[in-house]
Amino acid sequence: MILSTELRGKHMGFAWGQGNIFVYETLFKATGSGSPFIHEVRKDEDIYSPILRKLFNESHHIFVGLQTIREDLPSKNKKPQFVSISKNYRSVIRACMEELQQVAVSTKNAEMSVQYGNQVSILLAIELIWNLCEVLFIDAAPAGSLLLHLLDWVRLHKADVDEKARDVLQSDSPAEHRDYWDVVVSYVLQGRLDEARQMLGKKATLTPAANNIFKMMDNLLSKMPFYNPGGTQTLTEFDVKWRHWHEEVDRCLQDNSFASNQHLEVLCKILLGDEDTLLEHKDLLGTWYHFLVSRLLFCHPTVKPTELHYYAQSCMTMFLDSRSAPEPLDSILLAAFEFDIHQVIKDCSIALNNWWFVAHLTDLLDHCKLLQSHNLHFGSNLREFLLLEYASGLFTHHSLWQLAVDYFDHCLEFGRVYLELQIERVPLDTERKALKVLRICEQRQMSEQVRSICKIMAMRALRNNRLGSALSWSIRAKDAAFATLISERFLQDYCAKGTFSDLDLIDNLGPAMLLSDRLTFLGKYREFHKLYGEKRFKEAAKLLLSLMTAKIAPRSFWMTLLTDALPLLEQKEVIFSADQTYELMFCLEELTSSLNTPSSDSDKSMQEEDVELTKVELLRLALSRNLAMAIVKEGTVET
Amino acid sequence: MENINAKYVSQKISKTRWCPVSYSSLQQPEVFATGSWDNEDNKVSIWSIGNHNNSGLEDGFEGDPQILCEHKHGGDVLDLQFLDQERMVSASSTGAVTIFRYHPNTHTISVLQHWARAHSYPCDNAPCTALVCSSPEIVTVGEDGRIVVFRADQEGAVRVIENADSSTIHAVTYLKTTEVLTVNSIGQLKLWDLRQQSSSPSQILSL
Numbered sequence: 114m115i116l117s118t119e120l121r122g123k124h125m126g127f128a129w130g131q132g133n134i135f136v137y138e139t140l141f142k143a144t145g146s147g148s149p150f151i152h153e154v155r156k157d158e159d160i161y162s163p164i165l166r167k168l169f170n171e172s173h174h175i176f177v178g179l180q181t182i183r184e185d186l187p188s189k190n191k192k193p194q195f196v197s198i199s200k201n202y203r204s205v206i207r208a209c210m211e212e213l214q215q216v217a218v219s220t221k222n223a224e225m226s227v228q229y230g231n232q233v234s235i236l237l238a239i240e241l242i243w244n245l246c247e248v249l250f251i252d253a254a255p256a257g258s259l260l261l262h263l264l265d266w267v268r269l270h271k272a273d274v275d276e277k278a279r280d281v282l283q284s285d286s287p288a289e290h291r292d293y294w295d296v297v298v299s300y301v302l303q304g305r306l307d308e309a310r311q312m313l314g315k316k317a318t319l320t321p322a323a324n325n326i327f328k329m330m331d332n333l334l335s336k337m338p339f340y341n342p343g344g345t346q347t348l349t350e351f352d353v354k355w356r357h358w359h360e361e362v363d364r365c366l367q368d369n370s371f372a373s374n375q376h377l378e379v380l381c382k383i384l385l386g387d388e389d390t391l392l393e394h395k396d397l398l399g400t401w402y403h404f405l406v407s408r409l410l411f412c413h414p415t416v417k418p419t420e421l422h423y424y425a426q427s428c429m430t431m432f433l434d435s436r437s438a439p440e441p442l443d444s445i446l447l448a449a450f451e452f453d454i455h456q457v458i459k460d461c462s463i464a465l466n467n468w469w470f471v472a473h474l475t476d477l478l479d480h481c482k483l484l485q486s487h488n489l490h491f492g493s494n495l496r497e498f499l500l501l502e503y504a505s506g507l508f509t510h511h512s513l514w515q516l517a518v519d520y521f522d523h524c525l526e527f528g529r530v531y532l533e534l535q536i537e538r539v540p541l542d543t544e545r546k547a548l549k550v551l552r553i554c555e556q557r558q559m560s561e562q563v564r565s566i567c568k569i570m571a572m573r574a575l576r577n578n579r580l581g582s583a584l585s586w587s588i589r590a591k592d593a594a595f596a597t598l599i600s601e602r603f604l605q606d607y608c609a610k611g612t613f614s615d616l617d618l619i620d621n622l623g624p625a626m627l628l629s630d631r632l633t634f635l636g637k638y639r640e641f642h643k644l645y646g647e648k649r650f651k652e653a654a655k656l657l658l659s660l661m662t663a664k665i666a667p668r669s670f671w672m673t674l675l676t677d678a679l680p681l682l683e684q685k686e687v688i689f690s691a692d693q694t695y696e697l698m699f700c701l702e703e704l705t706s707s708l709n710t711p712s713s714d715s716d717k718s719m720q721e722e723d724v725e726l727t728k729v730e731l732l733r734l735a736l737s738r739n740l741a742m743a744i745v746k747e748g749t750v751e752t
Numbered sequence: 753m754e755n756i757n758a759k760y761v762s763q764k765i766s767k768t769r770w771c772p773v774s775y776s777s778l779q780q781p782e783v784f785a786t787g788s789w790d791n792e793d794n795k796v797s798i799w800s801i802g803n804h805n806n807s808g809l810e811d812g813f814e815g816d817p818q819i820l821c822e823h824k825h826g827g828d829v830l831d832l833q834f835l836d837q838e839r840m841v842s843a844s845s846t847g848a849v850t851i852f853r854y855h856p857n858t859h860t861i862s863v864l865q866h867w868a869r870a871h872s873y874p875c876d877n878a879p880c881t882a883l884v885c886s887s888p889e890i891v892t893v894g895e896d897g898r899i900v901v902f903r904a905d906q907e908g909a910v911r912v913i914e915n916a917d918s919s920t921i922h923a924v925t926y927l928k929t930t931e932v933l934t935v936n937s938i939g940q941l942k943l944w945d946l947r948q949q950s951s952s953p954s955q956i957l958s959l
Contacts, residue, residue, distance in 0.1 A: 163762040170760055512764055512790045543828060543845045543879040544895055544920050544937070546790070577873040579897065581918025585938045615918035617940060621958050 161510070164212050165232070169507070171205045172473055173516045179480060180523045192252070195481050199247040202473060203240055210236040238442050239470050241270055242461065245449050246474060249418065250483055256417040257340040257348045260409055264304050267406045271399060274299045278308075288316040294376050299397050301383055302407045306334045329370060330377050333362055333384065340414065352415050359385070386411030392431060401432035402446055418452070425450035454483060458495070472503035472520075497524045501531055508535045518553055529557070536562055541569065551589075564590045571595055575602075581618040584632075588622075593629040600631035604670070613639060634665045641677070654681050654688045661700045671704050675732055682735040691743040698736050705729055759817055763788040763795070767832040771798075771854070774837065783820070785840055785854070787829025794829060796842055797822035798854055798861065823852060823861035831882045835904060839864065841890055843880040847871040849892050851904060865904065871896050882923045884932070891932055893921040899934065899944065913951055917942065 179198050182191065210233055217229035248254060248262040274296065281290040293316070300309035310331050317327035338354045340346075346354075362384045365371065371378040382390040386408060391398070398404045405428040409416050416424065425447055433439060439447075441464040448456035462471050478484055479496040504520035507513045517535070521528040536554060541547040547570050554562045567590030574582035580602060587595035607613055619639045626636040637660055644653035657678055660666045666674055678697065681688050689697065766789040770781040782802035788794045799817040827846035834840045835851065842850050851865040871878045871894030878896035885891075888904040897917040901910045920937045927933050930947050931954075942953035 166762045167760040170762075511792055543830065543881075544922075545830065545879075545881070546828075577876060577878075577896075579873075579895075579918070579920075581897070582895070582920055582937065585919045617942075617956060618918045618938060621938065621940060621956075 162232070164209060164216065166513070167212075168205060168209045169469065169513060169516060171208075172202060172469070173519065175201050175205070176473060176476065176523075177519055179477065182480070192481075195251050195477065196247065199243070199251050199477060202477070203243055203247070206236055206240045206243070210240070235465070237270075239465075242442075242445055242449065242457070243470070243474060244269065245446060246454075246457065246478070249421075249449055249452065250454060250478060251481055253418070256415050257351065258342045259418055259421075260406075260414050260416060261340065261342070263406045264410065267403050268303050268305070271299075271303065271403060274303065278312075281312075287312075288319045295397060297376075298380065298383065298394060301334075301380060302391075302394065302398060302403070304339075304407075304410050306337055310334050323374060326371055326374055326377055329365065330380060333358075333365065333381075336361075337384070348415055355414060383407075384411060388431065395432065398432075401429045401443065404428050404432045405450075422447075422451040454478060455495075458499075462499075468499060468503035468506060472499040475499050497526055497528070500524050501527060505531065505535065508538075511540075514539055515549075522557075529559075532557070533559055533562055537565055541566070544570070564592060566590075568592060568595060571599075575599070580606075581615045584618060588625045588628060591628065596629040597631040600629065600635045603635055604631075608673070613642075630665060631667070634660065634667065634670075637665065650681060650684065650686075650688045654678070654693065657681075658689075658693055658696060662696060668704075668707070671700065672728070675701060675704070676728065679732065679735055682739045687739065687742045687746050689739055689743065691740060691747055694736055694740045694743055698733075698740075701729070701732055701736065757816060761819075764790045766829050769832050769834055769840070772834050772837055783856075784817075785832060785834070787825065787832040787842055789828035789830070789845075794825045794827065795822045796825045796829060796832070796840075796852060796861065798859075821854070821859045821861050823863070825850070827879075830879060833883055833885045835885045835887050835890070839904070841883055841885055843883045843892060843894075845877075845879040847877045847880050847894060847896075849880055849883065849890070849900075849902065851890075867902065867909070870894070870900050870902075870909070871898055881921060884924050884926055886926055886929060891924055891926075893924045893934055895920045897921060897936075899924070899932070901946065911946070913944070915951070916944070916953070 175198060182194060213229050213233045213236065217226050217233060220226050220229065244266050248259075248266055252262065254262045277292050277299070278296045281287045281292050281296050284290045287293060293312070297309050297312045300306070300312065313327060313331060313334075317324060317331070320327075336358055338351060338358055340348070340351045362381060366378075366381050366385060371381050379390060379393075383394075388408065391404060391408060395404075398407065402425075405425055408428060409424060413420075413424075429439065429443060429447060433443070441460060445457055445460045445464070448460060458471050458475055461474075462468070465471070475484065475496045476499075479494075484495060500520050501524055504517040504524075507517035507520070514535075518532065521532040521535075524531070536550060536559070539546075539550055541550065547566060551563060551566055554566065567586045571583045571586035571590070571592070574580075574586060580599060584596065584599045587599060603613070603615070603619070613619060616639070619635060620643075622632070622636045626633050637656065641653055641656050641660070644650075644656060657674060661671060661674060675697070678689075765786045767787045769785050771783040771785060773779060773781045783798060783800050786797050786799065788797075798820045800820050801817050825842060825844065826848060827844035829842050830845055831843040832840060838856075839851055839853050842852065844850065847869055849867045849870040850863060852861050853864050854861050869877070870892055871880045873896055878894050880892050880894040883890060883892040889910075890902040890904065892900050892902065893916075894900075897915055897919065899913040899916045899921070901912075903910050917934065917936045917940075921934045922937060924932055924934045927943070930945060932944050932946065934942050934944065936942070939958065941957040943955040943957075945954045948954070
């Protein structure tokens with residue numbers, strides 16, 4: 114959000130960056146002074162927080178594990194696995210939340226403290242929603258267990274009861290603490306009847322005169338039936354038992370048994386599920402969904418999933434009265450109670466500034482086969498769309514881009530295309546990073562990207578005059594054109610200096626030599642020099658000739674090669690055979706005829722032309738002499 | 753099998769090294785250093801896994817690394833080596849080589865020496881890819897194909913072998929106290945004798 118007030122009322126221009134927008138003041142009129150500032154607006158601040166980073170890393174680990182669950186098992190067997198994965202996600206959120214909470218409390222910077230506090234509340238809300246989705250959608254508890262799960266859900270998110278209870282119990286006289294009855298009522302509202310009974314026991318011992326009614330209440334509390342999913346009792350049997358108990362409580366109320374103690378009477382009314390009494394304790398309930406669960410606990414514990422939304426809607430209306438519009442969190446939870454998964458995802462996407470939550474939740478729900486495959490206008494389904502958005506956001510981060518790769522891998526339709534576009538934009542400061550990126554591309558057979566990255570590295574090396582490095586990059590990319598370019602540079606260096614640089618590379622090219630003609634020539638030419646140096650003249654001569662006749666050498670280099678042949682021709686011993694000499698002569702004639710054509714450089718200086726002519730004459734002389742000696746030698750019969 | 757302990761630390765770690773313990777003590781090392789990479793602000797940190805304050809030997813907390821101190825580092829940490837028990841050297845992607853000193857009493861890290869352009873191109877920075885120490889000598893290699901020898905107590909470089917390699921040198925190690933071995937990106941091992949003044953390797957081996 115742009116918080117700068119100085120920008121209000123001014124014309125603004127903007128330009129897109131990668132993951133951010135640059136905003137600046139501009140003027141539509143020609144007059145007036147402008148401001149020299151450019152503001153950078155980052156779309157997603159969260160990924161830069163070091164604590165939240167752990168959330169992204171750990172959830173990535175869980176995500177990858179989820180994708181590799183075997184597909185062949187029927188959905189029914191996989192449900193416990195999905196529930197456990199959902200719990201993993203939630204525990205990661207909780208761990209992050211606790212750490213943020215610690216930092217928020219300990220930091221001295223007030224602004225940071227507020228920011229951390231905000232992040233904690235967002236994470237709290239996220240975990241609340243996720244937990245509810247797990248209960249309703251993934252675990253999909255049937256009637257009976259449903260209420261028990263909802264009770265757990267509420268208990269988990271209302272921690273202040275335990276804090277208050279601790280305060281009360283640690284005081285000198287717990288039964289006379291001012292929060293005592295609040296604690297008892299809160300326990301009952303959450304269905305924690307054993308703890309309520311324990312608390313009540315303390316009061317009972319203090320007022321022995323009222324022993325009877327305390328005993329009666331204790332009795333009622335102990336007899337309240339709770340459904341046992343693993344037991345042998347069916348839901349109907351439980352329902353009957355529960356109605357029995359409900360009637361007994363009603364009788365106690367009608368008999369005015371608790372009239373002498375208004376607190377116990379209130380408790381009795383709560384046990385009956387009296388709405389007005391429940392609503393009187395709004396401050397203890399805190400939220401409309403706590404009200405909903407408590408009401409269901411005491412009115413309709415066998416509620417079916419399909420009936421939930423009636424109760425949810427009415428509870429929300431009763432609890433919130435008409436002060437203001439419901440908050441985003443409320444409408445999301447309501448949508449969840451209505452089992453409208455798409456609405457939940459849509460509302461969450463709008464309310465949150467980061468795609469993390471919706472992407473992971475949708476992916477999990479998709480694995481549970483709970484999302485109907487909607488075809489969105491751009492062809493992919495909802496899960497893929499959200500994952501792509503999330504991963505694209507990750508890619509803009511200087512470090513988290515590696516996580517995004519796995520997310521793209523598991524988006525079957527468009528993931529690869531997105532990855533191909535994004536991977537080329539990772540900044541490559543060091544060779545090590547470039548090699549990592551290359552490995553990612555090579556593993557996925559993205560040959561275009563491999564070539565492009567190698568070319569970038571090769572160009573950079575070339576610019577820094579690291580010819581060896583550049584050559585090794587172009588060999589890796591199998592880029593013939595670039596290899597040719599670099600070989601030309603090497604050859605130019607040789608012509609200029611008379612010696613080769615970077616011999617260690619050229620000598621050890623191996624099969625990579627065949628990548629480009631020029632590269633092959635370079636390697637073979639160097640081999641010629643080595644053979645000459647080792648005085649293996651016959652082999653050197655053969656190689657030299659083959660370079661020209663096999664047309665490996667470029668025409669421009671033939672003069673140099675022929676000049677190299679001169680010392681071999683001048684040797685006392687005959688090295689070139691007669692046939693070889695004829696071929697050399699042929700090459701020379703070919704060369705001179707092309708040089709004499711009118712299209713050749715006419716603005717060569719007189720001196721250069723003289724030098725050329727002298728060279729040619731010397732060669733002709735040497736070749737003729739060699740031919741003579743060779744014919745004689747070959748014609749001689751050894752006796 | 754022993755438990756494996758995993759801890760998320762909000763940064764990508766490139767190198768970890770145990771802090772060397774004195775030869776007389778028979779204990780295992782408890783302190784280690786890490787260097788981070790691929791961050792906007794990289795750091796060199798020291799961690800400990802000993803049980804100092806908590807007397808409870810719960811399995812969950814034994815061996816959980818606690819951070820003792822950290823120091824910012826310019827550029828990615830491409831290599832990290834301990835010079836002796838208190839000093840460590842880092843090789844940076846900006847081409848810098850830095851000696852840090854860890855003070856165990858105050859749990860702080862300070863910079864002893866910093867050679868900013870140990871490795872560079874004529875008009876750009878070249879990452880220093882690896883280094884090896886044999887106190888007080890430090891040998892570093894980089895993407896510029898140079899081998900540089902430093903001494904921990906001297907300001908400038910003791911010896912620079914220019915153009916030791918035409919491609920990037922990826923790693924270096926000591927064979928003997930006077931000989932180092934380097935490997936480059938085309939797979940060649942080169943043996944260098946530091947006693948000789950020549951700029952060419954005494955041996956080249958191809959893989």
